[in-house]
Amino acid sequence: MKPGQFRMFRSSIAGIEAVAAETGHSFPKHTHDQFGIGVIERGAQVSLSGRGVVRAEAGDVITLNPNEVHDGMPVGESRAWSMLYFDPRLMADLLDDVGEGAFGAKELPSPVIRNGQTAARFKALFSTVTSHDGLDAALQRDGLLLSLVADAMREQRQADEGTNAPAAIIRARDLIDDDPAASITLADLAEASGLSRFQLLRGFAKATGLTPHAYLLQRRILRARRLIAGGMSLAEAAFASGFADQSHMTRIFVRNFGVSPRVYADTKR
Numbered sequence: 307m308k309p310g311q312f313r314m315f316r317s318s319i320a321g322i323e324a325v326a327a328e329t330g331h332s333f334p335k336h337t338h339d340q341f342g343i344g345v346i347e348r349g350a351q352v353s354l355s356g357r358g359v360v361r362a363e364a365g366d367v368i369t370l371n372p373n374e375v376h377d378g379m380p381v382g383e384s385r386a387w388s389m390l391y392f393d394p395r396l397m398a399d400l401l402d403d404v405g406e407g408a409f410g411a412k413e414l415p416s417p418v419i420r421n422g423q424t425a426a427r428f429k430a431l432f433s434t435v436t437s438h439d440g441l442d443a444a445l446q447r448d449g450l451l452l453s454l455v456a457d458a459m460r461e462q463r464q465a466d467e468g469t470n471a472p473a474a475i476i477r478a479r480d481l482i483d484d485d486p487a488a489s490i491t492l493a494d495l496a497e498a499s500g501l502s503r504f505q506l507l508r509g510f511a512k513a514t515g516l517t518p519h520a521y522l523l524q525r526r527i528l529r530a531r532r533l534i535a536g537g538m539s540l541a542e543a544a545f546a547s548g549f550a551d552q553s554h555m556t557r558i559f560v561r562n563f564g565v566s567p568r569v570y571a572d573t574k575r
Contacts, residue, residue: 312564314573315436319447321396323573324436327564328386332379335516336562339528340391341414342370343458345428349385353378353417356515360417367419367428369458375515388432400455414458424457471513474499478506479514479521486525487548492518522548527558534571543567 315324323340328348335354350363355376362368368387370376372394392400398412431450471479478495495518496506510518530547534540544555559567 312569314565314569316573317435318437318444319396319435319451321393322435323391324389324432325391325564326386326388328384329564330380330384331564333377334561335375335377335520337373337375337516337524337528338370338391338562339372339532340370340393341372341397342368342389342391343414343428343454344368344387344389345425345432347386347388349383350381351378351385351387352381355417357415357417362418365420365422365425367421367424367458369414369417369419371413388429390428390432390435397455400452401459404452404456404459416458419458421457424454427454427457472509474501475506475509475513478510478518482518482522482525486522486529487546489548490518490522523558524562527555527562530555530559530567531563531570534567535574537574540567540571 312325312327312329315326317324326347344367346362346364346366346368348364350361352359352361353376356371356374361381363381368389394412401412427450431447431454434447434450478499478501481495481498482490492503492507495510496503499506499509501509507518510516510521514521516524526547526549530543530549533543533546538546540555541552544552547555549555549558556567559565559570563570
């Protein structure tokens, strides 16, 4: 794969998306509404996540939790990685299976896992997810899938999204979450929270890692991605998600996911 290239694969498992990339791009703070497990193939990167500042190098397994604010910068000119993104409902089922109901938190605890066996297991799973080789491959794939999730949960940490956020900020966040496409002002959020606009602005950024405007854009682009995956046209998805036009949606989509909405839509056909 050439530097600067992103590739999305057709996945053989419903609820899993497969991506490979090699780029020197520095990603700004953003979120996903999926779990992610991947491997750094070449180079290294530094990222700030909800679980601290981490450095991941070639051979390291990396993980991501839904709605975790994170960024990513190469160490050197570029880095390459492969990633599997899991629908939260699928991951919840896998965690219940692996933990036999014992896991109190639905969160992957370690942002970086340095374990050669886990990395090899991920690479084998990535290959089977993207190969579409029939029933025998499905048996191998399901075993690898459960084993990889078990590896990722080996150092479980109890966590609950939003627990540390003040109730006032949660009310403001919920106003955005309830209808990201709606036109919302800082005054609306301040009124919902019972705070002044400045108190709301400062408290929101502290609790979520994003300004209210940046958070709103994240919720809109995640909604757009779901609508596109469901077969909605790009123009309709942009309108239904609250973007001014399709080009605005496209800019945010590429900034977040590294590929255009059109490329993403083509993998879902």
